[in-house]
Amino acid sequence: MSDLLSIAQARERVLAAVRPLDAEPVAVAAGLDRVLATDLRAAGDVPPFANSAMDGFAVRAGAAGRRLRIVAESRAGHPTSVPVDDGEAIRISTGAAVPAGTEAVIRVEDTGEEDGKVELLAAVRPGQNVRAAGDDLRAGAVVLRAGTPLGPVELAVAVAAGAGELTCARRPRVVVLGTGDELREPGDPLGPGQIHNSNAVGLAALAQRAGAEVLSVGRVADTPAATEAALHEALEVADVLVVSGGVSVGPHDHVKPALDAVGVSERFWGVALKPGKPTWFGSRRDGTLVFGLPGNPVSALVTFGLFALPALRALQDADPALDSFPAKLAEPVAQEAHREQAVRVRLERERGELRVTPTGPQGSHILSSLLGAGGLALIPAGAGELAAGEEVQVLGL
Ligand code: AMP
Ligand code: MG
Numbered sequence: 001m002s003d004l005l006s007i008a009q010a011r012e013r014v015l016a017a018v019r020p021l022d023a024e025p026v027a028v029a030a031g032l033d034r035v036l037a038t039d040l041r042a043a044g045d046v047p048p049f050a051n052s053a054m055d056g057f058a059v060r061a062g063a064a065g066r067r068l069r070i071v072a073e074s075r076a077g078h079p080t081s082v083p084v085d086d087g088e089a090i091r092i093s094t095g096a097a098v099p100a101g102t103e104a105v106i107r108v109e110d111t112g113e114e115d116g117k118v119e120l121l122a123a124v125r126p127g128q129n130v131r132a133a134g135d136d137l138r139a140g141a142v143v144l145r146a147g148t149p150l151g152p153v154e155l156a157v158a159v160a161a162g163a164g165e166l167t168c169a170r171r172p173r174v175v176v177l178g179t180g181d182e183l184r185e186p187g188d189p190l191g192p193g194q195i196h197n198s199n200a201v202g203l204a205a206l207a208q209r210a211g212a213e214v215l216s217v218g219r220v221a222d223t224p225a226a227t228e229a230a231l232h233e234a235l236e237v238a239d240v241l242v243v244s245g246g247v248s249v250g251p252h253d254h255v256k257p258a259l260d261a262v263g264v265s266e267r268f269w270g271v272a273l274k275p276g277k278p279t280w281f282g283s284r285r286d287g288t289l290v291f292g293l294p295g296n297p298v299s300a301l302v303t304f305g306l307f308a309l310p311a312l313r314a315l316q317d318a319d320p321a322l323d324s325f326p327a328k329l330a331e332p333v334a335q336e337a338h339r340e341q342a343v344r345v346r347l348e349r350e351r352g353e354l355r356v357t358p359t360g361p362q363g364s365h366i367l368s369s370l371l372g373a374g375g376l377a378l379i380p381a382g383a384g385e386l387a388a389g390e391e392v393q394v395l396g397l
Contacts, residue, residue: 004272007306007340007378010279011320013267014307018314019287021170021239028158031150033211034168035316040144043162045134049079050098054129057089057111057118058102061126067119074099089118098130105129137161147318149211169316171213175234176204178219179227179246179255180295185219198367199244199300203293206304207242210312222246227258235262235288239315242308245295247280255292256280264290272381273306274339275299275364281307289315296364302342302376305397323396327354327377328389335382345394347374356394373397 005013023037052058052074059068068089072082076095084090084101092098092105103126110122137143143161144154150166158166183197184190197219204217215237220230227246234241246255247269256269264282269292271279276299280292291308293300310320333343345356356377359369375394379386386392 046137054107056107175238247292276303297367341379342376344373
């Protein structure tokens with residue numbers, strides 16, 4: 001681990017190993033958190049027809065004071081084909097088609113109704129209260145670009161644009177394994193020297209959020225045979241294998257040799273990063289990516305965010321760039337001589353300025369220090385400290 005890579009170099013190596021996954025059709029209602037694989041165009045105008053923005057009366061434009069005979073009604077979903085003359089009006093509700101022969105809608109509040117007639121208490125401009133066809137989206141226009149992650153708004157827009165099915169990148173299949181004889185399942189009683197396997201659940205949740213299909217979440221004992229068997233089994237099904245722990249140089253760290261034995265080639269081991277120095281990354285001939293993340297809980301989650309998350313995005317052909325923004329340090333932070341630090345910070349806005357404060361002790365075992373952290377402030381390596389007020393780059397969490 002003599003030549004540590006910078007965070008940026010390590011991420012470049014990860015991205016260089018990514019082979020984007022194929023696309024597949026997905027029902028639009030099942031599209032949340034998927035990534036669009038082809039441009040989506042509007043099938044027709046949205047709205048598809050000129051319709052009323054108000055409950056009121058569809059009329060021709062003209063002066064106030066007119067009394068018009070109500071000859072028909074246009075309701076949402078029930079247009080009318082009754083022709084309209086000067087001197088006539090059609091009752092209309094919001095979203096209903098504006099009938100041929102009318103030019104505008106006068107809202108009900110500006111009218112009086114008596115004996116089948118409506119009195120217009122205000123003048124009416126052409127087009128008033130009418131939402132034109134194609135106001136929102138034009139037929140044929142590109143509405144969403146390939147590579148767009150689909151959130152609730154994108155899905156609603158896609159449906160409005162006429163889509164019933166979307167072409168999305170296949171979800172990366174992920175297996176998460178925690179290594180360590182000390183690990184117990186969530187909620188199980190702990191014996192001497194044991195801890196709960198918190199990494200596996202946290203890492204699986206991060207993967208899921210990134211659009212992955214998590215196939216299994218497990219733990220492996222610290223023996224070469226068990227490690228090799230578990231990795232072998234995972235590699236049968238996974239596009240991405242995330243292993244935590246066992247990648248350091250202790251006598252019970254078996255992950256690296258086991259990965260070698262099952263045909264995964266090392267692409268890097270060691271990043272000039274705190275927390276997360278022993279991060280390992282490799283890939284197999286078939287394109288499977290393997291992340292050997294440090295076991296310490298903060299290191300595992302942070303390195304997943306820095307390296308595995310961009311890979312999951314890139315596998316789906318989405319922009320892998322992490323959300324990053326400048327902010328000022330609210331208090332001084334000591335630098336590390338040879339490693340960039342990813343410091344868990346709270347975000348606060350003070351007089352329009354974004355300020356960041358470390359969440360507390362930054363030990364890589366203090367998992368609770370990630371609670372309430374809005375980002376990771378990147379502190380460059382150096383001999384001194386960054387003073388309060390200095391600007392740093394922050395990665396959003
Ligand atoms: P290792 O990288 O295996 O040397 O583990 C480093 C530290 O992380 C040790 O304190 C482990 O007990 C802890 N650790 C390893 N795996 C996990 C896990 N899955 N969940 C929580 N803590 C872990
Ligand atoms: Mg271990």
